[in-house]
Amino acid sequence: MNTKKFSWALCLVVLGAGLGWAASRWSHTPSAQPQASVSADRKVLYWYDPMAPAQRFDKPGKSPYMDMQLQPKYADEADAAGIGVSVASGTVQALGVRTAKVERREIAARVDALGTVQLNEREVSIVQARSGGFVEKVYARAPGDVIAVGAPLVELLLPEWVAAQREYLSVRSLGDATLTEATRQRLLLLGMPEAVVTAVERSGQVQARHTIMAPQGGLIAELMVRQGMTVSAGMSLARINGLSSMWFEVAVPEAQSGVIAVGQTVELRLAAFGGQVFKARVAAVLPEASGETRTLKLRLELPNPGLRLKAGMSALASLHGPKRPELLVPSEAVIRTGRRAIAYVVDAPGRFRPVEVQLGRELDDALVVLGGLEAGQEVVASAQFLIDSEASLRGVVPKPAEPAASNAQEHQGHAVAYTGRGRITEMTAGELTLSHDAIPALQWPAMTMGFKLGQPGLSAGLKPGQAIQFSFTKRGDDYVIVAIQPGAVSGGRP
Structure with missing residues (x-):
């Protein structure tokens, strides 16, 4: 009896286990047609x-x-256009989302850069021997000395002059005016100053020795003559650099060079003179940019009364451009990925739309916007990275920015045309090479480059060196001139 009961119990246990296993397999078998849980009252896009x-x-x-x-x-x-992100109001408050207005303000472009004072290489005099001879005396001069104009430098014994002067005195005694004048001209051609010839005529004696004076005041940069030397005609004896004006060379970032023009006034603050402000003028924008630092070198010229400025002094240069309206957005409102810049525009409470923006220069804690935004729009200034992550998950793609600039205009359909001023340097049948001013719309500095002609007749009547105002567009990889106005004055490169 006990054995039979045990057998029945064992059969029941095995049967129960089998039924449980079958039920579990049935409940986990996937349907042949997988379906996602979709609410019946919500529309699926x-x-x-x-x-x-x-x-x-x-x-x-x-x-x-x-x-x-x-x-x-x-x-x-999604929003009505299907390109935005919706965030619940409670989530917006929890994230601490702040917004800011896109503003248009009158901004004067300002560039601050460090530089050094240098000698003016345009005020250089080279002192040379006009005839062969011997150095009998060198006055107490040395490189680095500052001398006045007319200061004696060296005394030379010139045998060639002695023979020519004796010949002149002999011819002069004959009384032949024509021959005398010809012999006198020979003295001048030998390099004798007019004062030496006059002294020979007045005294009737040869002037064997000649003292060379400084042709201008300034710094003795080089002194190549020593007592006892033999010199030949044309040999350089000294190099004198004037100090009445100085150069100031400063390297300006390439991205900020578009507001700089030749003749512009610059303020300089030198460490040696505290808060005193010196006024300088942009004498030249050098034609090559540094490939390593991406800077352009400016050469400023400033007067040096009292010789206070010394070569090698450092100073801070401040350049101010004219005021013009600029569209500004807070720097923190822009997400820069390296390839593009994105801002999130607030279309409605809790609705945000990504927009690709074109950026200009940076002004303190704001950025100049060249395209993509309009004045009065509201943008997200904080927590936009979380909104951007949600937009990426939802596949929301920002709309590409359209260029917008003060000197751009619609030309020939929907192609954006830009205007500039320049001077023709070279001409061919289908191309003009122009030395043009800065083009702020494209963030171009003043430079020389070639432009294709939209029509061959545009260059009719033009000639190299002529100043023009021109409009151009980009077609493929080329920049094409579509209109030319001759006779416009260019304020940029000569």
């Missing part, structure tokens, strides 16, 4: 894989990229 949100599907199913089901995108989760 499309289906997407959260790991690849840019790819859209028109029906549910399994993702071709990942081992997961596609997710629905509902109509109430």
Whole structure:
């Protein structure tokens, strides 16, 4: 009896285990047609894989990229245009989202850069021997001395002059005016100053020795003569650099060089003179940019009364451009990825739309906007990285920025045309090479480059060296001139 009861119990246990296993298998068997949970009262725009949100599907199913089901995108989760992000008001407050206005203000472009005082290389005099001879005396001079104009430098014994002067005195005694004048001209051609010839005529004696004077006051940069030397005609004896004016060379970042023009006034503050401000003038914008530092070198010229300025002094240069309206956005409102810049525009409470923007220079804590935004728009100034992450998951792509600039105008359909001023340096049948002013719309500095002609007749009547005002567009990889106005005065490069 006990054995029979035990057998029945064992059979019941095995049967129960089998039924349980079968039930579990049935409950976990997937349906032949996988369906996502979709609310009946919500409209589905499309289906997407959260790991690849840019790819859209028109029906549910399994993702071709990942081992997961596609997710629905509902109509109430996107804005009317389908390009924005909706965030609940409670989430906006929890994230601490702040917004800021895009403003248009009158801004004067300002560039601050360090530089050094240098000698003016335009005020250089080279002292040379006009005839062969011997150095009998060198006055107490040395490189680095500052001398006045007319200061004696060296005394030479010139045998060639002695023979020529004796010949002149002999011819002069004959009384032949024509021959005397010809012999006198020979003395001048030998390099004798007019004062030496006059002294010979007045005294009737040869002047064997000649003292060379400084032709201008300034710094003795080089002194190449020593007592006892033999010199030949044309040999350099000294190099004198004037000090009445000085140069100031400063390196300006390439991105800020568009507001600089020749003749512009610059303020200099030298460390040696405290808060005193010196006025300088932009004498030249050198034609080559540094490939290592991406800077352009400016050469300023400033007067040096009292010889207070010394070569090698450092100073801070401040350049101020004219005021013009600029569109400004806070720097913190822009996400820069390296390839593009994005700002999130507030279309409505809790609705944000990404916009690609074109940026200009940076002014303190603000950025100049060249395209993509308009004055009065409200942009997200904080927590935009979280909103950007949500936009990426939802496949929201920012709209490309359209260029907007003060000197750009619509020309020939929808192509953006830019205007500039310049001077013709070279001409061919289908191309002009122009030395043009800065083009702020393209952030170009003043430079020389070639432009294609939209029509061959545009260059009719023009000639190299002529100043023009021109309009151009970009076609493919070329910049093409579409209009020319001759006779415009260029304020840029000569």
